[in-house]
Amino acid sequence: MAQRRVLGLVVLFFGILFLLDQLGMGVDLGRLIAGYWPLLLVAVGIIQLAGGSGFRLSGILLLGAGILLQLEKAGVLALSVRIWELVLPVAVILLGVHMLLPRAKGVRVRSEDFVNQMALFSGVEVKNASRNFQGADLLVLFGGMELDLRGGAIGAERPAKIQAFVGFGGADILVPEGWKVRVSGLPLFGGWSNKTDPSGKEGDADLVVQLIVLFGGCEVKNKI
Structure with missing residues (x-):
């Protein structure tokens, strides 16, 4: 709000x-x-x-x-200097920091009620199987992310809320077919889409997704 x-x-x-x-x-x-x-x-x-x-x-x-x-x-x-002249060196610095951080390989399987995840200059796949999912904060910069929630469930407190910033990259959020999803966002030279099945889904949303997309894209869907 x-x-x-x-x-x-x-x-x-x-x-x-x-x-x-x-x-x-x-x-x-x-x-x-x-x-x-x-x-x-x-x-x-x-x-x-x-x-x-x-x-x-x-x-x-x-x-x-x-x-x-x-x-x-x-x-x-x-x-x-102009701010745009700082973009490349800052990007190189972020890449160096990312290379120094420990990274897990393959798909990351979790069961957290709240997910904090970022993707910097890389691709990240996260599967979350929490039976009391409450929300997530996602950051994607010069990379890609897939958050798969199809193995989990939302708890008693609804709606769960996902907030994401996607800059110069892309993100996919996969949800179970039974969830009612409401997506809103601020696209700045980018875009987002809600491809979840809307049939037979009335009433309040189970999941609210709020996006800021800068030179990138984000899709919320039921299938890959």
Whole structure:
């Protein structure tokens, strides 16, 4: 709910500015966007962090990058390089960190009620068989992930909630055919789809999936 409110406030703010611009009331929307576009990164970071407890590295990174860029735009901070020039070296650093971390081979089989999982410059397959599944926090950067929940079940507290950030990669979430799934997300040069079977599924959702997709894709489905 907090994520939806933050996103709603951002959309409302830009809608009001657009209306004032169209009415000729001295608001130059193009100039405002050029000067304040880093606030979009800040908003996305806040949306990630507003989801509650769990893995929030992606939200912190986006929030930090947005604040630095906005300070530069405002003349408060002078960066000697463009932020886009930092993408490649930062990616190399992340790759080095990933190579130093211990990695399990093959499919990871778990029975955790809450799943924290990331995929950095690699592919990860996770099968979770918890009979009291409550949710997951997923982070995919320059890689791919498959989360298979078909061997598990949701506990008494419904809905379970999955929050995922997918950047420059892809993710598949597999769920049992009996689950009612509701998917929402913020696609930024990316997309998501809910391919679960909707037939005969009325009432409240068993699983809620909230996504932020940046130059990537995510599918929620019943079969591979």
